[in-house]
Each structure stands twice: as structure tokens, then as C-alpha cells.
Amino acid sequence: MSGGPQDENGKPRDEDGKPLDETEGWESMAEESEQGLAANPELEAALREASEAIDEDGHVKAPETSASDDFSGEEIERMAGQLVENRDKYVRLLADFDNFRRRAHKERQDIIQYGHENLVKDLLSTVDNLDRAIEHAHQSDGGDLASLLQGVELVQRELYAVLAQHEVHVINAEGSQFDPSLHEAMAQVQDDSAAANSVIEVLQKGYQLRDRLLRPARVVVAKTPADGETTE
Numbered sequence: 001m002s003g004g005p006q007d008e009n010g011k012p013r014d015e016d017g018k019p020l021d022e023t024e025g026w027e028s029m030a031e032e033s034e035q036g037l038a039a040n041p042e043l044e045a046a047l048r049e050a051s052e053a054i055d056e057d058g059h060v061k062a063p064e065t066s067a068s069d070d071f072s073g074e075e076i077e078r079m080a081g082q083l084v085e086n087r088d089k090y091v092r093l094l095a096d097f098d099n100f101r102r103r104a105h106k107e108r109q110d111i112i113q114y115g116h117e118n119l120v121k122d123l124l125s126t127v128d129n130l131d132r133a134i135e136h137a138h139q140s141d142g143g144d145l146a147s148l149l150q151g152v153e154l155v156q157r158e159l160y161a162v163l164a165q166h167e168v169h170v171i172n173a174e175g176s177q178f179d180p181s182l183h184e185a186m187a188q189v190q191d192d193s194a195a196a197n198s199v200i201e202v203l204q205k206g207y208q209l210r211d212r213l214l215r216p217a218r219v220v221v222a223k224t225p226a227d228g229e230t231t232e
């Protein structure tokens with residue numbers, strides 16, 4: 001039973017009271033239904049593209065673009081030229097670095113083999129004076145000991161001057177407090193006249209090159225006598 005308006009015979013009418021052709025209405029609905037179910041190539045293509053654009057996780061895939069889509073032929077050619085230029089720069093830089101590495105290795109070897117050349121040159125004159133003093137002592141058969149002593153003292157002064165010229169200095173240890181970074185204690189002696197842990201005798205001189213220790217001074221260190229002990 002239809003729920004719309006009807007005439008006195010029970011036939012359906014529209015809102016304006018005009019009779020409706022039920023057959024024509026059903027035929028039009030059937031035609032629309034058949035058109036909606038019919039295969040549509042454009043719709044199928046759209047559905048296929050939509051499914052391909054979605055990944056397995058349900059996310060939209062990023063669109064794929066090619067260089068020809070984003071860049072013109074001139075831009076591609078320019079970038080290719082820039083790539084070749086960058087490659088040439090890289091090759092030259094690699095060659096320069098290899099040359100630098102070889103020079104650095106050679107300079108390091110030269111420093112190891114000849115780094116003390118200047119010091120040796122400065123010591124040659126001191127060695128000459130020492131040779132002269134020894135030769136003079138032989139000629140005098142050891143009789144002129146005073147001259148020999150003066151010659152040796154001259155060589156000693158020249159030697160210290162050369163060492164000072166190269167920033168090598170003697171460690172003044174006697175009378176100072178014992179410093180394990182500069183001194184090496186060879187013995188410890190009781191001495192009431194000296195402060196405890198002070199150097200009272202130098203057995204071998206120590207030397208420094210600027211602030212670097214070359215050799216510690218070997219010293220004797222004073223200690224105060226314990227209770228009941230006497231100073232020898």
C-alpha cells in the first residue's frame with residue numbers, strides 16, 4: 001500500500017494531485033539502476049589509480065617524478081657540467097693532499113735524522129778548543145797544569161754557552177727543597193744544619209730543555225734525626 005497521496009480509486013497521485021504512471025516510474029528507476037551497475041572504464045581507471053596510490057599501511061604514496069618532469073634540458077645540461085667540474089676539483093684536491101702527505105713524511109724524517117744539526121755545528125768550536133788544550137798538555141808533558149786547567153775551564157764555559165743558546169739549562173738543585181719532578185734522591189742523610197727534605201749534595205747535574213726535563217739531578221737529601229738518634 002503506497003504512502004503517497006491517492007485519488008478516489010486508490011491510484012497514486014503527485015503532490016499537485018496529478019496521476020502518476022507507475023510503470024514509467026519503475027522503468028526509469030530500472031534504467032538508472034542498470035546504468036549505475038554497468039561497467040564504466042573511466043571509473044575503473046580512477047579506482048585502480050586510487051588503489052595504487054595507497055601503500056600497505058594505508059598512507060598515500062609520494063608522487064614519482066623524473067628529472068625531465070622537474071628540470072628542463074638546459075638545467076640538466078648545466079647540472080651535468082657542474083658535476084664534472086666538482087669531480088675535477090675533487091681529483092685535484094686529492095692530488096694536493098697526497099703531495100702534502102709525502103712532504104710531511106719527508107720533513108718528519110729530516111727532523112728525526114738532522115734535527116740536532118744546529119746544535120752539533122755550535123759544539124764544533126768547543127770540541128776544537130778541547131783538542132787544543134789536550135794537545136798543549138801533551139807537548140808540555142803534563143808540566144804546565146795551570147794552562148791545561150785554564151784550557152779545560154774555557155771549553156767548559158763555551159760548552160755551557162752553547163747549551164744556553166739552545167735553551168738547555170742546568171738544574172740548580174743544591175740548597176733547594178727536594179722536588180721529585182726535577183731531582184732523583186740517591187741517599188738520605190741526617191743533617192741538623194739543613195732543613196728536612198733539602199738537597200745537601202749534588203752527585204750529578206740535571207738539565208732542562210726549556211720546560212722539559214732532559215735528565216734529573218741526582219742528589220743527597222737531608223733528614224732530621226729521629227728521637228734517640230745522633231748525627232754522625
